Amino acid sequence: MPCMSKLEIKNLCFSYDKVTPIIDDVSISIEAGSFVAFLGHNGSGKSTLAKLIVGLLDKNKGQIFFDDEEITKKNIKKLQTKTALVFQNPDNQFIGATVEDDIAFGLENRQMPHEQMQDEINKFAESVNMLDYLKKEPINLSGGQKQRVALAGALILKPEILILDEATSMLDPQGKNTVRELIDKIHQENPNLTIITITHDIDEALLCDKVFILSKGKLVKSGTPQEVLRDEKALLEVKLDMPFIYRLEKKLSETGIDSQAENLEQLVEDIWASK
Amino acid sequence: MASTTFGRYSFRDTFIHRLDARNKIFLMILIMVGIFFQFHLWSTALLLSGIYFAALIVIMVISKVNFFSLFKSLGAMWFFIIILMVIYIFIPNDNYYLPVAFRIGSLEVRWDAFCQTGYIILRLIIMISLTMVLTSTTKPMDMTNAFEWYMLPLKPLHFPSHEIAMTLSIALRFIPTLLDETERIMKAQASRGVDFNHGGLFKRMGAVIALIIPLFVSALERSEELANAMIVRGYDPSAKRTKYRLLRFSWRDIIAFLLVGSAFALIIVLFVYDNNGSDLDLIYRLFQVKGF
Numbered sequence: 001m002p003c004m005s006k007l008e009i010k011n012l013c014f015s016y017d018k019v020t021p022i023i024d025d026v027s028i029s030i031e032a033g034s035f036v037a038f039l040g041h042n043g044s045g046k047s048t049l050a051k052l053i054v055g056l057l058d059k060n061k062g063q064i065f066f067d068d069e070e071i072t073k074k075n076i077k078k079l080q081t082k083t084a085l086v087f088q089n090p091d092n093q094f095i096g097a098t099v100e101d102d103i104a105f106g107l108e109n110r111q112m113p114h115e116q117m118q119d120e121i122n123k124f125a126e127s128v129n130m131l132d133y134l135k136k137e138p139i140n141l142s143g144g145q146k147q148r149v150a151l152a153g154a155l156i157l158k159p160e161i162l163i164l165d166e167a168t169s170m171l172d173p174q175g176k177n178t179v180r181e182l183i184d185k186i187h188q189e190n191p192n193l194t195i196i197t198i199t200h201d202i203d204e205a206l207l208c209d210k211v212f213i214l215s216k217g218k219l220v221k222s223g224t225p226q227e228v229l230r231d232e233k234a235l236l237e238v239k240l241d242m243p244f245i246y247r248l249e250k251k252l253s254e255t256g257i258d259s260q261a262e263n264l265e266q267l268v269e270d271i272w273a274s275k
Numbered sequence: 276m277a278s279t280t281f282g283r284y285s286f287r288d289t290f291i292h293r294l295d296a297r298n299k300i301f302l303m304i305l306i307m308v309g310i311f312f313q314f315h316l317w318s319t320a321l322l323l324s325g326i327y328f329a330a331l332i333v334i335m336v337i338s339k340v341n342f343f344s345l346f347k348s349l350g351a352m353w354f355f356i357i358i359l360m361v362i363y364i365f366i367p368n369d370n371y372y373l374p375v376a377f378r379i380g381s382l383e384v385r386w387d388a389f390c391q392t393g394y395i396i397l398r399l400i401i402m403i404s405l406t407m408v409l410t411s412t413t414k415p416m417d418m419t420n421a422f423e424w425y426m427l428p429l430k431p432l433h434f435p436s437h438e439i440a441m442t443l444s445i446a447l448r449f450i451p452t453l454l455d456e457t458e459r460i461m462k463a464q465a466s467r468g469v470d471f472n473h474g475g476l477f478k479r480m481g482a483v484i485a486l487i488i489p490l491f492v493s494a495l496e497r498s499e500e501l502a503n504a505m506i507v508r509g510y511d512p513s514a515k516r517t518k519y520r521l522l523r524f525s526w527r528d529i530i531a532f533l534l535v536g537s538a539f540a541l542i543i544v545l546f547v548y549d550n551n552g553s554d555l556d557l558i559y560r561l562f563q564v565k566g567f
Contacts, residue, residue, distance in 0.1 A: 021340050054507055056506060056507065071440055080507075080509070081509060083507070084507065084508070085426065085504075086422035087500060087503070087504055091496045091497070092501050092504065093500065093501065093504035094448070095445070095448070095504065095508075096412070096414055096416075096448070097416045097448050100519070101416060101519060101520070102297065105510070107509070107517070107519065108516045108517050108518060108519055108561065109326075109508060109509035109510050109514070110509055111515060111516060112517055117519050121519075135286075137451075138448070138452070139451040139452070139455075153508065154508070157509065171450045
């Protein structure tokens with residue numbers, strides 16, 4: 001019996017023109033309820049991978065399994081209901097005329113009876129702190145608020161896998177922080193929800209359970225953030241930088257302070273403790 | 276951006292805002308048809324137009340629509356009025372009712388030309404204002420839903436009523452976004468030295484190309500992302516969908532329907548009378564003064 005993983009990708013290949021591979025023989029296994037990051041530079045194929053997972057693109061070769069069920073042309077519609085994707089640009093995924101219309105969009109597609117919609121919308125708007133904005137139009141919202149609406153619109157469909165395709169990369173620092181805190185909260189409150197965040201922000205990847213590094217369509221490294229993100233040489237090869245805290249620790253070690261801390265508080269403790 | 280505020284939906288809780296969008300569209304068409312019944316005597320036609328105009332003012336007061344923006348947009352109509360005057364003065368007509376006002380050489384200018392121009396302008400103003408009342412009291416979403424409802428009978432003929440309604444609502448949703456984008460591109464191109472305000476026709480057309488091409492490219496990119504976002508959230512144009520926004524026909528709609536309906540019936544009665552031999556002289560009937 002194969003191992004019970006939420007999402008299993010085996011030898012996946014994809015290219016638009018069948019000459020230059022965008023995704024080249026990638027195999028990934030993600031456990032249910034985990035929070036993982038796909039990390040990579042621009043053009044590494046990480047967004048394409050997300051589109052392949054949710055079925056927006058059709059793979060050339062390889063297999064994708066949800067709960068050990070392979071995605072085929074027949075069951076793709078059914079399996080699509082298990083995934084949700086939040087995109088990068090807040091404006092281009094706002095479909096409804098107002099916040100409530102946008103959150104309702106997925107419910108309308110799922111043919112939820114009208115009477116049940118309002119409660120559901122209120123509940124999910126509340127969970128992303130947008131309850132006071134239900135009647136607002138997108139033009140009156142900030143980028144962070146729009147992304148929160150997009151999250152509510154995705155979560156209301158009760159997905160098992162939530163993919164965030166650079167969901168915070170177009171936001172200002174404040175919006176970025178609120179959305180990240182919200183994602184963290186969602187992760188805490190939904191232990192069964194598998195979250196995949198696609199990012200080139202290495203500090204964001206630090207918070208995940210597992211990191212997959214992609215470069216030129218290939219999976220170059222995977223493991224826990226501690227394993228993967230401390231390897232400066234490997235990171236430089238795929239044009240990524242070490243996380244701030246690890247860089248700081250490296251500099252400190254040159255002055256004789258040794259620390260393997262994973263957060264800043266721990267690091268401060270270690271500095272105090274060192275002689 | 277002043278032009279976009281004209282007839283733009285603004286949220287207010289009035290009788291007209293609460294009417295069913297389907298009813299509003301139907302009644303508006305009914306009123307417009309009523310306005311276009313032509314009466315023989317100028318005095319009758321103008322008097323009726325005055326009554327329509329008074330009714331329009333009442334509607335605008337009830338719906339708390341901004342008068343100011345209406346009159347601002349009518350400023351552009353002066354050009355149109357002059358063209359109409361010229362047309363009616365110089366194009367001969369065989370059924371004049373009124374005496375000669377003045378002569379230009381051998382050309383007799385009759386009072387009819389002025390009456391005709393005034394009559395048309397009045398009707399146009401009423402039509403524009405009515406449309407404005409409709410768009411500023413109805414949510415774009417409800418409006419597209421209403422259009423979809425009216426197109427329902429065509430569904431068995433495989434007419435894509437739902438797709439059209441969805442396209443319309445997305446187009447409406449993206450107008451402000453694309454206006455923002457236009458402004459941004461204009462600024463970006465201006466900073467690179469493109470001059471949108473000076474130069475001859477060809478130079479300006481070249482400048483506009485520098486605006487249009489990036490705008491189209493970005494709109495196409497947006498549309499692709501939007502389509503992806505819609506698919507991911509389970510949208511299938513051919514599948515059945517439920518609706519978050521329902522259109523409801525209430526007692527208000529019945530009142531509005533009866534009011535407009537009876538006014539329309541009255542106009543038809545007057546029109547039939549007017550065309551049955553004797554010309555209707557409403558002024559004489561009401562005030563015992565001979566009309567013209």
